[in-house]
Amino acid sequence: MSNDAQRNTSMPFTKVSHGDGTIRILRLPAVINRVGLCRSSIYNRQRAGDFPPAVKLGPRAVGFVEDEIDAWLQAACGRREGAGA
Template sequence: MSDNTTILSVQTVCDRLTISEATLRRYATAGGDFPRKIKLGPRRIGYLKSDVEAWLTARHDAAKAAVGQ
């Protein structure tokens, strides 16, 4: 599966971002630029790997710009 179609579980996203599931839920419901969740079943959601990586890169770039690097 390519990165464009790879779906990450909530736990994998939390591990990748080193955040708790509660923080992930806050990011997802804050209405910001966090990637949209994908409903996989009645009690399971996931996130596209490419979307999560793009969001993380954008956050990193914004942090670098704020510091002036």
């Protein structure tokens, strides 16, 4: 088994893509703007398992898969609606 195949089987998240086959990555400032949480809250929620994991882009850069962030927001809205019922 190649290293790529081994890496793909151990990823703790689902691979997502858009209809055109691209995966869109959001940098942290865009995620902060989109979800309304500060940097430390995002990382605290990641450690608790309540926020999508970051994708390492380089030695000092991470990003987030846009579809995973959108799914997290949808789930948060669903929890809010479920609590009000």
